[in-house]
Amino acid sequence: MDDGKPTGPKAKWWSRPTSGHTTTSAPESAAAAVDAPVEDAWAADAPAHPEPVAPAQSAAPEPVAQTPVAPAPPAAVPAPAPAVKPLHEPDEYSTPPYGGPGPWAPAPPVQRPVPTPAHGTPVPPVPPPYAGTNGANITAGPPPTPGPVPTPGPVPAAAFTPPPQPPQSTHWLQYDPWGGYRQPLTQPGQPLGSDGGRGKNRRGSLLVGALLLALVAGGIGGGIGAYVERNGGLTTVELPQAAKNSGGRAPDSVAGIAASALPSVVTLHVSGTTESGTGTGFVLDNEGHILTNNHVVAPAGPSGDITVTFSGGETASAEIVGKDSGYDLAVVKVKGVSGLKPLPLGNSDNVQVGDPVVAIGAPFDLSNTVTSGIISAKDRPITAGGEKGDGSDISYVDALQTDAPINPGNSGGPLVDTDAHVIGINSAIRAADNGSTTEGGQAGSIGLGFAIPINQGKRVAEELINTGKATHPVIGVTLDMKYTGDGAKVGAKGAEGKPAVTPGGPGAKAGIKPGDIITEVDGRRVHSGEELIVKIRAHRPGDRLDLGLTRGGKDLSMTLTLGSATGT
Secondary structure, X not given: OOOOOOOOOOOOOOOOOOOOOOOOOOHHHHOOOOOOOHHHHHHOOOOOOOOOOOOOOOOOOOOEOOEOXXXXXXXXXXXXXXXXXXXXXXXXOOOOOOOOOOOOOOOOOOOOOOOOOOOOOOEOOOOOOOOOEOOOOOEOOOOOOOOOOOOXXXXXXXXXXXXXXXXXXXXXXXXXXXXXXXXXXXXXXXXXXXXXXXXXXXXXXXXHHHHHHHHHHHHHHHHHHHHHHHHOOOOOOOOOOOOOOOOOOOOOOHXXXXXXXXXXXXXXXXXXOOOEEEEEEEEOOOOOEEEEOHHHHHHHOOOOEXXXXXXXXXXXXXXXXEEEOOOOEEEEEEOXXXXXXXXXXXXXXXXXXXXXXXXXXXXXXXXXXXXXXXXXXXXXXXXXOOOOOOOOOOEEEEEEEEOOOOOOOOOOOEEEOOOOOEEEEEEEEEEOOOEEEEOOOOOOOOOOEEEEEHHHHHHHHHHHHHHOOOEEEEOOEOEOOOOOOOOEEEOOEOHHHOEOEOOOOHHHHHOOOOOOEEEEEOOEEOOOHHHHHHHHHOOOOOOEEEEEEEEOOEEEEEEEEOEEEEOO
């Protein structure tokens, strides 16, 4: 008896209809499909174990690849069978295998990977993408229109017609059962390299851009390298330093003394027919008179040139006003120079041993050189010169000794005290090899410098400016310069057979006789003939001297008034 249920062997719950083998029963069985879309028919609850039905003549044709087949129009369905309770409750989230498309949905199509074509192979165009697929790789159409839901009931297996399969693409797609349709891995269009020369243009542009970038980078790198080389690194090192002060110094400091005296000090360049030299001098007055040493201007001779350079760099020519070899002093004068600053003169009698002093000059033509020291001693008997051999060029100096460095070129420069007043004229140094010599020699300083006291220099300078010549104080006797004993011995005979004691002279009037040995001058011991001359020349003509002497073993004393003689 047919109770409306399909007969035959029961299909297992995991069995799935296969495309091309699904059968339907009689045409009335096909009417079991309702007017709902195919997805809803598959989503309807089916009997727990639907039995296959014999194939009918109206089976749906197999889908052809690449060509979608439209589903057959739905046929009239008979009245639904009595409702059968499904084995499980409907899944409202449509989660397989409990929701649509259901446990009997057809299996997804078999994926057959196709290798990616070689570079340059034309690829046929890919069909336009569609909205997506459901879990069975079936095209998902527009959402169904809401309608009346049929009453659940047994649906024969013949009522389920396999849905048409989507066209298979010849390209390998990465399968995602829950995702939408995707583009193939190979991009459609003209293969690479067949762009008609655009690739070469692109490569050329890239090459030019790379070259420009390299040039810019090289320039920047070179600039950075040069900066690093010049500055020693990318960072700047700043060392701590005291702030700049006003520059003021105490007037009695070396800097203060130099600042006050330098504008009055000059450098002399002398040239003659056979020799030349360099020395120093200082301004005496506003008329342009300059005091220096005789041995500084001596190379000029009668027709040489003398150029004076001031501390500020201005130069002017000069001429000799007067000179004296016995005192080693000379005066020159510049013309056409204004704004001269005379250097004040001090008093050498006030100088004490140990007083600080500053020497200014141009050693080895280094003008405006300043050195400092102290007064090491006073009344040093110094003789210098004597190159002529007749004694006419020998200078006798009752000098101030100083340890302020004095070198060749310092001759004629001022030796000043803490008030920047001149107390001496730098004239000679003690050389380590040949003894006492004029400073014009090439020996260096060993800390033994000698200066003519300014009191003597002032008197001689005044005489040279006023008369052109200087006078020397004399006692009217001839000394035996070969005597080696202590004291100064009066000779037996004078020069050219003349008497050793000048008749009517100062010595004769005082009672000095040939052979006497003078041992003291004004209570100060005399040890040689040179020292006696120095002591006498430290005075002015007309001065009175107290002499101590020895005659025949007896000590005598007498008073003498100095006479005068014209120097050379």
